[in-house]
Amino acid sequence: MNIFSDFRKDAARSMDTTGGYEWWYFDAVSADDQFSFVIIFYRGNPFSRRYISQLNSDSVNARPSKFPAISISVYEDGDPIYYSFTEFEASDCSFDEERPFVEVGPHRMEIQNTSGLLKYHLTLEETLASGDQIEASLTFKSSLPVDSLFKNCDERSGEHLWNLVQPRAEVEGSFHITGPTVEAREIGFKGRGYHDHNTGYEPMHNEFEDWYWGRFHFSHATLVYYLMNRESDKQHRAWLIDNNNGKVLNELDNVRLEDEGRTLFGLRTAHRIWLHSDRVSVQIQQGRLLDNGPFYQRFMSDAFLQIVDQDYIESQRGISEYICPQRIYNRFFWPFVNMRIRYMAENPHWVQQFPGLYRWTW
Known part of the structure; x- marks a missing residue:
């Protein structure tokens, strides 16, 4: 991508x-x-x-x-x-x-x-x-x-x-x-x-095999992540972006997917996502299901942002999605x-x- x-x-x-x-x-x-x-x-x-x-x-x-x-x-x-x-x-x-x-x-x-x-x-x-x-x-x-x-x-x-x-x-x-x-x-x-x-x-x-995407508007920055998994590799990207959409403040290079479960359609999805850099940590809890289909899910999720060297913690609600495109066929x-x-x-x-x-x- x-x-x-x-x-x-x-x-x-x-x-x-x-x-x-x-x-x-x-x-x-x-x-x-x-x-x-x-x-x-x-x-x-x-x-x-x-x-x-x-x-x-x-x-x-x-x-x-x-x-x-x-x-x-x-x-x-x-x-x-x-x-x-x-x-x-x-x-x-x-x-x-x-x-x-x-x-x-x-x-x-x-x-x-x-x-x-x-x-x-x-x-x-x-x-x-x-x-x-x-x-x-x-x-x-x-x-x-x-x-x-x-x-x-x-x-x-x-x-x-x-x-x-x-x-x-x-x-x-x-x-x-x-x-x-x-x-x-x-x-x-x-x-x-x-x-x-x-x-x-x-x-x-x-x-790609599947992807996770989401966005959260914190008071001082916007978090956007795009986690794409391929058969042989992956492309995991996440950024904190300033409020004027003009500058990447921090790139979160480390990603961990946890708490996987299967839906009635057999779709396997992680419900907790961790994003990390040296200074910043974000936990995303994919909570309230808005749409729950055979090949995709949409959530109203909660994100918890921590900036370590500033002793800063904030939570915000935002939209996140998961899709597995092969299942469409x-x-x-x-x-x-x-x-x-x-x-x-x-x-x-x-x-x-x-x-x-x-x-x-x-």
């Missing part, structure tokens, strides 16, 4: 290779920890049963441009109050290769030029087969970086690229959520968020995937017509 940080490289890449993928990830947790959300725009949905079927049959249509999608998850106190994962037709989507501008169906993400600030605006508007509805307007705002966080990085090399665009952002906006089983709600949102951009020129499982799990993803080219799965069932599918 080639890791770099450059908001100028956040536009869609000029690629449409077989099995490729690209996604723009946004998340945030409210200041009082009550609300959180994750929104991901995909060009080439790597979890799509339709995409994988085309890839397995060596079809010329097994290209990311044919399978755009968006996933939207909104949580209150760790429980889902809105969920959707929708794959649209390519004709209903747009990915600008000149600037960060993405349209997936009625949903939009775009960069906004503001002097001295890096600012993204997201708009959502959707009605599901279940009757659940969402409208949202969200802004991610941070200082404009003057340089890349990571030195000696060449984003042009490698089959898999991770652009850490906005480790820390101030997030404001609103959600309007309603449905047949819930009262209409207007949620004003204010908190801290995160944005990155992943690109692959081949399927994920070609590069196991046909045994496809019926569960079909419940989860709405393919607009097909009729909705019967589960997707019941709001309570669909929100709690996994």
Whole structure:
């Protein structure tokens, strides 16, 4: 995985290779920890049963441009109050290769030029087969970086690229959520968020067996970690980044995964992660499960930061994830995937017509 940080490289890449993928990830947790959300725009949905079927049959249509999608998850106190994962037709989507501008169906993400600030605006508007509805307007705002966080990085090399665009952002906006089983709600949102951009020129499982990722916003710095395990080696990286997203304060070179367990789907995951350097120690407890699928998990986790020479200790809550991409290709799990993803080219799965069932599918 080639890791770099450059908001100028956040536009869609000029690629449409077989099995490729690209996604723009946004998340945030409210200041009082009550609300959180994750929104991901995909060009080439790597979890799509339709995409994988085309890839397995060596079809010329097994290209990311044919399978755009968006996933939207909104949580209150760790429980889902809105969920959707929708794959649209390519004709209903747009990915600008000149600037960060993405349209997936009625949903939009775009960069906004503001002097001295890096600012993204997201708009959502959707009605599901279940009757659940969402409208949202969200802004991610941070200082404009003057340089890349990571030195000696060449984003042009490698089959898999991770652009850490906005480790820390101030997030404001609103959600309007309603449905047949819930009262209409207007949620004003204010908190801290995160944005990155992943690109692959081949399927994920070609590069790694699994990965752990997470981010936590401490009072003086942001922790981001990316732990990738391959068959023969590993790429474990973790950083404390200053609040202006301009400097790596500390790189945590030593990693330990503990307290492994298996889920009902047979997914084996470590629930405790230790990150260390000479001066800094972080313990991450992957606690509250937000999503628990056959090949991935999402947590609302707790991180405990200790800076030894300053006698400093702080705890914060943040979002972490685990994924094992090879399991996506196991046909045994496809019926569960079909419940989860709405393919607009097909009729909705019967589960997707019941709001309570669909929100709690996994």
